[in-house]
Amino acid sequence: MITETPMMRQYNEIKRQHKDALLFFRMGDFYELFFEDAKLAAKVLGITLTSRSKGEGAIPMAGMPHHSSESYIRRLIKAGYKVAICDQLQDPDEAKGIVDRGVTRIITPGTVTEDTLLEDKSNNYLMAVLETNSMLGLSWIDLSTGRFEVEDIQKELLFDEFARLNPSELLLPEETVRNNTSFMERVRAECDGIVTSRPDWEFSKDTAYRILTEHFGTTSLEGFGCEDLGPSLGAAGAVIQYLRETQKTSIKHIGKIQKHQTDNRILIDKATQQSLELTQTMRTRNREGSLLGVIDQTKTPMGARLFREWVISPLSISAEIKYRQLGVKELFEKSELRRELRNILGNIYDIERISTKVSCGRANARDLVSLKQSLSKLPALKEKLTFCISDILVSIEQQIDVLDEVRTLIGTAIVPDPPPMIKDGGLIREGYDATLDELKYISKNGKSWIANFQAEEIARTGINSLKVGFNKVFGYYIEVTNLHKDNIPKTYIRKQTIKNAERFITPELKDYETKVLTADERAKDLEYDIFIQIREQVGAFTPQLQKTSEAIALIDVLSALASLAVENRYIMPEITDSLELKITDGRHPVLDRKLVGESFVPNDVNLDGINDKIMVITGPNMAGKSTYIRQIALLVLMAQMGSFIPAREAVIGTVDRIFTRVGASDELSRGQSTFMVEMNETSNILNNATERSLIILDEVGRGTSTFDGVSIAWAITEYIYQHIKARTLFATHYHELTELSILFPGIKNYNIAVKEWGDEIIFLRKIVEGGTDKSYGIHVARLAGIPKEVIQRARIILNNLEAATLDVNGKPKFAPMKSAQDKKQTAQLKLFVSKQDMVIEEIKKLDTTKISPIDALNKLDELKKKLEDDSEL
Template sequence: SRVPDIARALARLSLDRGGPRDLAALGAGLDAARGVAAALLRQGDLPDELREAALALGRTDPDLATRLSTTLADELPLLKRDGRFVREGFDPALDELRLLQVDSRKVIAQLQARYAAETDCRTLRIKHNSMLGYFVEVPQAVGENFLREPWRAVFVHRQTMSDAMRFSSLELGELEAKIASAADRALKLELSIFAALTEAVLAQAEPIKAAAQALAVIDVAAALAELAIDGGWTRPQVDDGAAFTIKAGRHPVVEAALKRQGQPFVANDSELSAAGKGRDGRICLITGPNMAGKSTFLRQNALIAVLAQMGSFVPAQNAHIGVVDRLFSRVGAADDLARGRSTFMVEMVETAAILNQAGPRALVILDEIGRGTATFDGLSIAWAAIEHLHEANRCRALFATHYHELTALAERLDRVVNATVRVTEWNGEVVFLHEVVPGAADRSYGIQVAKLAGLPPAVVERARAILSELEKSEREKPVAALVDDLPLFAVQMRKPAPAAAPPAGPDELREALAGLDPDEMTPREALEALYKLKRLN
């Protein structure tokens, strides 16, 4: 935290765009760098990368940091042309010129007091601006007297304002020349000191660059170590295989946000490792309602892969990841109207890039492909995309969708597996459990989510009625027949289509629970009710 950006300061100085603060930043950074190196080397056994970084910090010139700190003042201007950045006592000649400037200010004050007394004008002021230099300013009425004898011989009229007049004098002009000379000579001397310091810094440019890079390495390692300790992260296994096994993985950003709210993050497993012969990973097809956590699950696995390959511990109980050569992500909704691209067009362009470029070692996450167009169009595109990922790209992939028809592909494509995000209903309300489990969702719970979002009750009820009619009209069309009719890659069905589940009858256990009122029950009644519920189960 005490190390400024020394690489940026060095670059500015090398381009002759630096100022006193850049020199001070380099001095502070080099001084702190040597302290960091000493602290690391005292630890003894270090990883090779950190040991090399510590040694690089130790190769900087300690005299340079000392010279910068002893030369530069504590309070520094932004620009070198403003002067007064050299510490007092560093150069006796500079101190003499500064003393002359200070004494001149005292003389100016004394001259103003004398003029005010001689002219009997208590409002007389000696001021300065860049156009006139030093001048005497008096009110308009007093200025008229200065135009007559005896003051006409002392004061020379320079400017008339609306309510004041300005004059100069021979004595004031001579004093201004002395002050200007002292200021110019002092600034010239300071600029020569700045040039000498810059030359000394640039002579050490390579060691300073190496130190900046070493500090970056240490900073990243320290930050990742702190995250690993505070978040309970574990060391992943990374090799050149096709494995992708994550146990109890978590999304680091969402987990941190929930932690601040005092809520736990529900960890989930992920298995995309190659199945059977070859090095081709699985495609996991994830269904479930909105708000259940599908997008979070996709992104957390991609983040864990990135963290593992950059040398970090990962937010998981354990992880085994074969090297991912490219990570492709198609999530969210965005348009590019300035280039004539709608939201759906942007989605298709990104999907096309994935299908055209992903190889067997890639990791692909796809969220809701085909949802930006008509239902059958979108379903067809998503269907064909999964088949292409399976047969042509042959990569590890996570594919989240609301098209439940796609889950039938797991029956004909050997590397496609289904997963769903668990939810439950309680008193007509949907409860998100955020658990990813094998299987397929039976429905999307979109109307329940719309109700949670605050849609008017009339709209929600009308949507329920329309959904009931639509489901009734589609109930006679089994998905298995659709799968069999579209053999894009001529893959044989491996299992018969699952039989339709019998309609559910009344739930006696839930009805009995709904009839209980714990606040009105005695302990004996509560115990009897518990035995009754046990018999129903």
């Protein structure tokens, strides 16, 4: 039988309480992992798997020096694991038996606060989800900034919120994780974060209410406007309890809880966020190449985070948009001011996250110095802003607190370039603390003190040969030769007799000795204590620091937008409450910057939202349909962020939502032919869009057979026109849809002009009114070198198909019409006439009573040639 060593017993006990984390067990200068943890860490980190003791009782073990543990922890967290840090709670020298150990911190993907573990340009959210019969309760927090929010939502919105917030960790009740398998499957598919199951009771409303009021030190949640929350209250409670358990430090920087405001924002659902490539591209999922990647020019991390938020939840209320716009406009016009502000902002660190670290007791002296340096820029920033007149800039100026006392405190207490460790001294400036200075003086100047002491004693006793010496047994001593025996003062205490002399000590000398010998140790300890004190003093300013960071983030975003507008010749769109959507010479914000060689061709849009509501856009593949409709969506979105836009002129009646739906085969990233997904998302649009929405449909219906697809696309458009009445842009290669305009005056046909040039198609990239009658598919196939026989056969089939789309009266079967038909309709119908039909039409038109036999023969020959000629599609 193998007996457990006391240390392994201690390990096992601690591990039992942290089953779902990798336990980093401190042993001397190492962190060690055992058993399964060791195997897993060895695999994930590529570190050596060894074993503790040999033979039958061998225990798998892997470890790393404690000072290099950060980078290993980072990799584990990135890979979605949790790490529990178990430290020695006691100086090993003082321990009787085994050293006391305990978990000092649990690091999980949703609760990290280290810079090295965080992206500085986006928030890192921990989110709790509580499902009830009717609603979902959500609560999320970015621990690194202290921002804590709650929201009760309709169930189907959960995945849009996942897309918006991208939580890195989800807290769910055990019950849900265990029993609600279909929900959990969906959650795991839609959310990249890890799932952590928590006891059900932590989500109970009563517990939550108690925990939250306790945390905020309030009697109710009235002050936060959160008194009447639904299930999200339970979720918020679960968040705080989880943080208490994992953090083991103060979380008091979480100063408030906010009800997430949705009524002044445009909801951008997940499909829209993805297909418009707002924060990452579809293909590579990189920030680079996305709208955010291209237009974000912020200088500070808090600015970058706010910018991202503006992009994914633009405003819906015109007054709020204009409030931002005027700020951008002022900075757009005042170039000198804008440059100066951006210079200053470039020297400001992430004070939002630093202040959190200060408050949690995790900041080191370097963090404080960075904070001080950032704060030292604020007076200038504030001063520049005093010249501003727009309301938003004026309010930013008022919100910035220069926090002189914090800057002065750090400046006088902390050395300019401190080391990263806070226990090894070298942090505190000379002159800040007299005791510390004395200790440092002593440890540094021990020799001169001794010389001084010796001189004084010689003078006092008159013994010229008196010497101060040191040995390991007695420490410092005074040595007097036997010759001067009689002059020895009474205060000297005899310690040792040697051949010709005697050695003495005095209380003063012993005092000094203790001081010298321990001065260095004590100086380090004292420095640490002073540092902690200063950090706590700074921590008391957390609310002001948070408020100031918010203001800095805002001025950063506004000046970034202004600079973007200047550099790329953007204009300020006119925002109205009408249903108008009018953009002259609009450009795609991303392609406009990316296209090299070929320059971007600007395009217009002109919908009044009353008579003109829907654009059906046809044109061959690669003409630029998708680009055009996305461009319109992006310009509206940017305008509602408060940004200027790439155009010559624009009037934008605000939209309440932007919906985009991209046909299944255009979705590269998904890689699955999911007609079901396509239809789900379309149904979301049809059920939720309003007259104020903007709908972008790209090749919807493509995920199924042609006839299915055309029919569905047709019916959807009809429904939008008749029931929703939203402004809609529908790009399609089903040119059959152009017939919709025959039936409905508010639906207009557009196409992206192309020119045929010999065997080639030249893309003009210009949107023009009117439909196209050709899909050009076969043309493109020919250009691609598909064998001639195939091309010819395809043409015949196409002709047959097109013929079949007409009913017996020669009317399109898609559009059953009332008896009265106007000229326009007939003109449109021509588009559908196939070659055979054209020949028939011509025969019908012939007046056989008047035609000469030779003309008839010629005509017959011409018609025959027409039918044989395959140069025309």
